[in-house]
Amino acid sequence: MTNRASGSTLDQPLGMQNIEPIAETRVDSPRLELSDGRRGEIMQVPRWREEDRSVATITCACGAVSIEAVGAPLMCVICNCESCRTAGRELDSRSPVAPIVDASGGTAVVLWRKDQLKCVRGSDKWAAHRLSPGSPSRRMFTSCCGTPIFGDFTKGFWASIYRDRIPDAPKPSMRVMMSDAPDDVALPDDGLPRFRNRPGKFLLKLLTTWASMGFRTPKIAGVPD
Numbered sequence: 001m002t003n004r005a006s007g008s009t010l011d012q013p014l015g016m017q018n019i020e021p022i023a024e025t026r027v028d029s030p031r032l033e034l035s036d037g038r039r040g041e042i043m044q045v046p047r048w049r050e051e052d053r054s055v056a057t058i059t060c061a062c063g064a065v066s067i068e069a070v071g072a073p074l075m076c077v078i079c080n081c082e083s084c085r086t087a088g089r090e091l092d093s094r095s096p097v098a099p100i101v102d103a104s105g106g107t108a109v110v111l112w113r114k115d116q117l118k119c120v121r122g123s124d125k126w127a128a129h130r131l132s133p134g135s136p137s138r139r140m141f142t143s144c145c146g147t148p149i150f151g152d153f154t155k156g157f158w159a160s161i162y163r164d165r166i167p168d169a170p171k172p173s174m175r176v177m178m179s180d181a182p183d184d185v186a187l188p189d190d191g192l193p194r195f196r197n198r199p200g201k202f203l204l205k206l207l208t209t210w211a212s213m214g215f216r217t218p219k220i221a222g223v224p225d
């Protein structure tokens, strides 16, 4: 499954790179098909903007596993839910990189469309952590060095990449699921809006993105089911 066809990009330094061919293949993403046959009149799929023609490279600590992320992420949030905290601490206990759960119990994640992610190295080195057997939610780390890479709601179209793994990652825009945080939690005075659950603008961003994808639920190329 490892895609080494575009090997030249693998040898470049980490960070934002410009590889037009991948972005070009995404230009004709599916448009919303209306029931009466009109196409895309209500919700046009935006064409790639020039600033989106970039690739972020996400790697584990030892470098054996690498994902390329094309274009712009959906958003960056800090999740304070119980599941992220519990699973994150277990992953952090054997991780060689900085903790994904911060001092106040939040996990910063960058949401990215799965069809804009591709494992380009180390496809055989993925391991999944689940809080309960058979759960549709799994958190993916690497078997080579134990680096947590992303959270995956397997029925969803997005992946939640642990922010520290992304070079030049966007800043968080909100804290969500504060209802799961302990009442006496001490939060940094960073001015971020805090929401008890997942606010409407969060859900709307997911919904409009999913609609623009024709409500497909793609998988991440090169990552096992």
Ligand SMILES: [Zn+2]
Pocket: 060, 061, 062, 063, 064, 065, 142, 144, 145, 146, 147
């Ligand atoms: Zn590794």
Ligand SMILES: [Zn+2]
Pocket: 079, 080, 081, 082, 083, 084, 085, 177
């Ligand atoms: Zn969470």
